[in-house]
Amino acid sequence: xxxKLPTIKEIARRLNISASTVSRALHDHPSIGLRTKMAVKKLxxxxxxxxxxxxxxxxxxxxxxxxxxxxxxxxxxxxxAINGIEDVAIDHNYIVLIxxxxxxxxxxxxxxxxxxNHRVDGIIASISSSTTHIExxxxxxxxxxxxxxxxxxxxxxDIHSVSCNLYDSSVEAVEWLIKKGHKRIGYLQGPPTLNxxxxxxxxxxxxxxxxxxxxxxxxxxxxxxxxxxTQKAFDALMLLKKRPTAILSFNDYVTLDAIHYARQKKLAxxxxxxxxxxxxxxxxxYVEYPPLASVxxxxxxxxxxxxxxxxxxxxxxxxxxxxxxxxxxxxxxxIIR
Amino acid sequence: xxxKLPTIKEIARRLNISASTVSRALHDHPSIGLRTKMAVKKLxxxxxxxxxxxxxxxxxxxxxxxxxxxxxxxxxxxxxAINGIEDVAIDHNYIVLIxxxxxxxxxxxxxxxxxxNHRVDGIIASISSSTTHIExxxxxxxxxxxxxxxxxxxxxxDIHSVSCNLYDSSVEAVEWLIKKGHKRIGYLQGPPTLNxxxxxxxxxxxxxxxxxxxxxxxxxxxxxxxxxxTQKAFDALMLLKKRPTAILSFNDYVTLDAIHYARQKKLAxxxxxxxxxxxxxxxxxYVEYPPLASVxxxxxxxxxxxxxxxxxxxxxxxxxxxxxxxxxxxxxxxIIR
DNA sequence: GCATTTTCCGCAAACGTTTGCCTGTCCTAT
DNA sequence: ATAGGACAGGCAAACGTTTGCGGAAAATGC
Numbered sequence: 058x059x060x061k062l063p064t065i066k067e068i069a070r071r072l073n074i075s076a077s078t079v080s081r082a083l084h085d086h087p088s089i090g091l092r093t094k095m096a097v098k099k100l101x102x103x104x105x106x107x108x109x110x111x112x113x114x115x116x117x118x119x120x121x122x123x124x125x126x127x128x129x130x131x132x133x134x135x136x137x138a139i140n141g142i143e144d145v146a147i148d149h150n151y152i153v154l155i156x157x158x159x160x161x162x163x164x165x166x167x168x169x170x171x172x173x174n175h176r177v178d179g180i181i182a183s184i185s186s187s188t189t190h191i192e193x194x195x196x197x198x199x200x201x202x203x204x205x206x207x208x209x210x211x212x213x214x215d216i217h218s219v220s221c222n223l224y225d226s227s228v229e230a231v232e233w234l235i236k237k238g239h240k241r242i243g244y245l246q247g248p249p250t251l252n253x254x255x256x257x258x259x260x261x262x263x264x265x266x267x268x269x270x271x272x273x274x275x276x277x278x279x280x281x282x283x284x285x286x287t288q289k290a291f292d293a294l295m296l297l298k299k300r301p302t303a304i305l306s307f308n309d310y311v312t313l314d315a316i317h318y319a320r321q322k323k324l325a326x327x328x329x330x331x332x333x334x335x336x337x338x339x340x341x342x343y344v345e346y347p348p349l350a351s352v353x354x355x356x357x358x359x360x361x362x363x364x365x366x367x368x369x370x371x372x373x374x375x376x377x378x379x380x381x382x383x384x385x386x387x388x389x390x391x392i393i394r
Numbered sequence: 395x396x397x398k399l400p401t402i403k404e405i406a407r408r409l410n411i412s413a414s415t416v417s418r419a420l421h422d423h424p425s426i427g428l429r430t431k432m433a434v435k436k437l438x439x440x441x442x443x444x445x446x447x448x449x450x451x452x453x454x455x456x457x458x459x460x461x462x463x464x465x466x467x468x469x470x471x472x473x474x475a476i477n478g479i480e481d482v483a484i485d486h487n488y489i490v491l492i493x494x495x496x497x498x499x500x501x502x503x504x505x506x507x508x509x510x511n512h513r514v515d516g517i518i519a520s521i522s523s524s525t526t527h528i529e530x531x532x533x534x535x536x537x538x539x540x541x542x543x544x545x546x547x548x549x550x551x552d553i554h555s556v557s558c559n560l561y562d563s564s565v566e567a568v569e570w571l572i573k574k575g576h577k578r579i580g581y582l583q584g585p586p587t588l589n590x591x592x593x594x595x596x597x598x599x600x601x602x603x604x605x606x607x608x609x610x611x612x613x614x615x616x617x618x619x620x621x622x623x624t625q626k627a628f629d630a631l632m633l634l635k636k637r638p639t640a641i642l643s644f645n646d647y648v649t650l651d652a653i654h655y656a657r658q659k660k661l662a663x664x665x666x667x668x669x670x671x672x673x674x675x676x677x678x679x680y681v682e683y684p685p686l687a688s689v690x691x692x693x694x695x696x697x698x699x700x701x702x703x704x705x706x707x708x709x710x711x712x713x714x715x716x717x718x719x720x721x722x723x724x725x726x727x728x729i730i731r
Numbered sequence: 732g733c734a735t736t737t738t739c740c741g742c743a744a745a746c747g748t749t750t751g752c753c754t755g756t757c758c759t760a761t
Numbered sequence: 762a763t764a765g766g767a768c769a770g771g772c773a774a775a776c777g778t779t780t781g782c783g784g785a786a787a788a789t790g791c
Contacts, residue, residue, distance in 0.1 A: 062537070064746095064747055064748085065747065065748065065749095066747070066748090074770075074771085075770070075771050075772075076747085076748075076749090076771095077748090077749075077750075077770080077771065077772080077773090078769085078770055078771070080747095080748065080749060080750085081749090081750090081770085084749090087768095088768070088769060088770075089769070089770070090768080090769055090770080093769080093770080107510075107511070108747085108748075109452075109513070109746085109747055109748075110511045110512055110513055111448070111451045111452040111455070111457065111513050111746090111747085112452050112746070112747035112748050112749095112776095113747080113748060113749085114448045114451070114452070115446075115448040115449050115451070115452040115746090115747085115748085115776060115777075115778095116747080116748050116749060116775080116776055117748090117749080117776090118448070118776080120448065121512075122491075122512065129473070130467050130473035130476055130477075131470060131473050131474075133468060136466070136467035136468050136473065137468075139467055139492075139494070140467075140494070143493070143494060147504070147508075150508075152491055152493070152508050152509070152512055153491065153492060153493070154459075154489055154490070154491055154492075155476075155490060155491075155492040156480070156489070156490070157476070157477070157480060167484070171484075171487075171489050172489070173444075174444070174447045175447055175457075175458075175459065175489055176446070176447055176448050200399070313680045317679070317680060340677050340680070342654075343650045343654060343677070343680075343681050344680045344681050344682065345681065345682030345683075346682075401776095401777055401778085402777065402778065402779095403777070403778090411740075411741080412740070412741045412742075413741095413777085413778075413779090414740080414741065414742080414743090414778090414779075414780075415739085415740055415741070417777095417778065417779060417780085418740085418779090418780090421779090424738095425738070425739060425740075426738095426739070426740075427738075427739055427740080430739080430740080445777085445778075446776085446777055446778075448776090448777085449746095449776070449777035449778050449779095450777080450778060450779085452746060452747075452748095452776090452777085452778085453745080453746055453777080453778050453779060454746090454778090454779080455746080
């Protein structure tokens with residue numbers, strides 16, 4: 058052990074040339090003669106030379122690292138998104154620093170801080186459900202670190218984002234239920250912080266309006282995404298004098314919890330109560346009673362798109378260009394089982 | 395934008411003192427007077443000074459980053475392990491670089507290479523199912539980068555590892571099936587590369603031996619973990635003249651695929667055929683027919699343990715001590731539903 | 732009041748690489 | 762013959778921080 062790794066200086070010393078020549082030779086700089094270029098490369102190969110990236114990072118003020126902040130990795134939605142992000146990152150010779158906020162604002166802040174200290178070249182984030190402000194992200198502007206939000210996008214201007222158009226598919230989902238004869242459709246929504254830009258609810262409303270169905274406010278309940286929160290919200294719906302016959306629910310995980318609970322309560326799924334949901338995660342294939350339909354949000358594509366946007370911003374940054382704020386909206390798609 | 399971030403030099407210039415004094419003042423070095431120390435800190439706070447980590451990384455030859463290489467993030471087993479790893483890392487002010495091999499050796503190699511270039515201080519890895527050799531990990535010794543394997547541990551000496559004792563729980567699992575009256579128990583194992591140290595099979599054998607049950611080799615089949623692979627393996631079992639009445643299966647994901655397939659084949663789960671499995675992932679709670687029992691492998695604890703071991707190795711490294719190879723084995727536990 | 736210790740701080744090198752600028756040599760065209 | 766250009770490569774600074782060493786001033790001991 059304790060091997061001194063070979064450096065450019067070492068190569069220069071052995072060849073009796075200067076370090077700058079070695080550096081240029083290794084980079085195929087035109088002003089280095091073929092003879093020396095060959096000699097340098099040969100020796101470099103023999104010594105197993107590899108550039109010290111930390112020195113380069115330091116010198117170039119770049120780390121070839123992007124930070125990814127998201128609520129958790131448990132949900133297949135996010136792990137699918139990571140696949141997209143990672144694939145694009147690898148293409149650009151970047152590597153991904155991942156941090157989970159576990160839906161905790163303080164932890165999210167700490168992660169962003171830590172990533173800033175590590176001088177990531179850019180950040181991709183999906184905010185936590187307890188994120189009430191995004192100062193910690195806005196701070197990054199002072200460090201020239203671009204931030205791209207995806208999926209869970211804060212309701213703010215002057216940000217870059219990639220998200221799905223959930224409005225259209227929400228209209229479609231609710232219309233689909235209405236056409237199947239449902240007249241009372243509950244909406245089990247997420248926590249308020251994630252509803253700032255509430256496309257799901259807007260779509261829900263719109264579908265009702267289109268079909269001249271009155272909207273009963275008591276049919277709209279919230280969960281904090283925890284199992285208990287979902288159960289409480291579900292109870293609230295079931296205690297209504299006029300129960301809903303179908304429920305539009307925040308995402309598949311919430312739906313699975315709700316269905317699980319409903320079955321404990323001896324409700325007949327798809328008879329007493331139907332579910333339509335968001336995310337269309339693969340795990341629903343294994344369950345006995347999956348939601349009847351789910352809105353596919355193409356997490357992989359969102360990840361790819363967000364990362365490509367981020368790289369555009371990073372490039373703009375290095376070329377000192379002002380980048381306009383981009384808010385990319387991808388299509389979503391109602392998948393009927 | 396385009397703000398020049400404040401540096402130590404800048405502070406020194408403004409205060410008409412030397413950079414070294416500023417550096418020491420910020421680190422509460424004893425040989426700096428209280429007066430100047432205060433002045434430095436005050437100005438540093440005003441300027442919002444933050445040390446340039448890349449410079450420090452470079453100088454200290456440390457990056458406060460650990461690399462994590464694993465097959466995928468989709469399986470909850472791994473995302474749970476990450477939670478443990480991340481928690482310990484954060485405590486040590488470290489951050490985690492994640493890469494998925496997607497069970498592809500070439501990609502795994504590329505990831506390790508990339509992490510080496512990023513000069514991670516250590517690597518935690520769970521090998522891909524196509525990893526037939528571990529040269530790329532052994533290379534890391536040349537760079538003084540310690541490697542800790544967890545869960546999917548290669549069968550090699552001179553490595554550090556954290557894993558679960560699956561032998562005892564495998565014996566227990568099969569005995570449990572035997573006691574329930576099963577006489578023909580299939581074993582649906584993983585791909586050969588993951589079976590090098592085959593505790594599951596050894597336990598399976600031992601239980602048969604203990605109960606004087608003959609082992610029928612045709613009851614032992616393999617899947618490459620893909621859905622199709624699992625179906626083929628399952629078919630092989632079902633085409634036997636004397637079918638098994640129970641199956642011990644590589645992990646819960648394989649089991650879910652198998653059960654799904656068995657139901658398509660109109661088999662009555664828990665009547666025609668029972669399943670016992672490994673991992674005990676939470677998602678099995680949502681399915682109609684989960685495995686009857688599953689071996690909990692405590693991924694979070696494995697993650698914590700692996701990371702703690704890694705930090706011990708990193709510390710040893712900085713203090714130039716030889717570290718003996720540690721192979722930590724945690725308990726597993728058969729969970730009966 | 733002199734010698735000695737303590738207190739406080741600066742100098743400069745170092746980490747490995749990149750890059751603007753300069754110098755020298757040789758070739759070629761006038 | 763000389764100017765001009767092309768080619769090859771060296772010098773030195775720079776990135777921001779840390780740290781061993783040394784030294785001046787102040788405090789202490791007698």
